[in-house]
Amino acid sequence: MLQPSDSRLSTTTTRAQWLALLARAPLTLLEQVLQPHLQATPYWLRKPETGLMMVEARAGGNGERFNLGEMTVTRCALRLSNSTTHRHVGISYVVGRSHRHAYLAAVADALLLDETEHSEIECSLLAPIRALLATQQASRQARADTSKVDFFTVARESGVDTDDEEQS
Numbered sequence: 001m002l003q004p005s006d007s008r009l010s011t012t013t014t015r016a017q018w019l020a021l022l023a024r025a026p027l028t029l030l031e032q033v034l035q036p037h038l039q040a041t042p043y044w045l046r047k048p049e050t051g052l053m054m055v056e057a058r059a060g061g062n063g064e065r066f067n068l069g070e071m072t073v074t075r076c077a078l079r080l081s082n083s084t085t086h087r088h089v090g091i092s093y094v095v096g097r098s099h100r101h102a103y104l105a106a107v108a109d110a111l112l113l114d115e116t117e118h119s120e121i122e123c124s125l126l127a128p129i130r131a132l133l134a135t136q137q138a139s140r141q142a143r144a145d146t147s148k149v150d151f152f153t154v155a156r157e158s159g160v161d162t163d164d165e166e167q168s
Helices: 007-011 015-024 027-037 099-113 115-146 151-157 162-167
Strands: 043-058 065-079 089-095
Touching (some): 015 115, 043 099, 065 099, 089 099, 099 115
Antiparallel strands (some): 043 065
16 A cells, blocks of 8 residues: 555565654654755645554454554655655654654655655665664663573572472
8 A cells, every 4th residue: 555656666665664664763863864855845735743543452462452542643744846856745654743753754755755866765764774773672672681581490490399399
């Protein structure tokens, strides 16, 4: 559904994947990379607006769905108007209330849909975002691993022999 219409654009990252990356990208990185593309005034299809979205979950990860709660989301849709070549509509949905983040993600989406800009934005923006998110995930995993408990080892280290317990 969110796939780019031109199959040449989907060789590295699909639109759904890059929209997910842009939504999680740090604002400073978006500002830095997209600065040359921000001179033109965008044609707003939907200015950044904040609202609530219902979050669903599943019991046990695969059971019945239930409403977990609401979260704040900001969305945006625009068309870049700096030239006739940028006729693509950029959209974004980001968690939180940052109108600037939603705007920059929509600009990046429109640029990624453009054949002439795609490879440059892919290399200068999406690759660093992927690397940053992988580093953050590894850091979270390392922190979680420090609190990991191996219960089989704990039972063995306690000095209790399971055979002695069974005999008494």
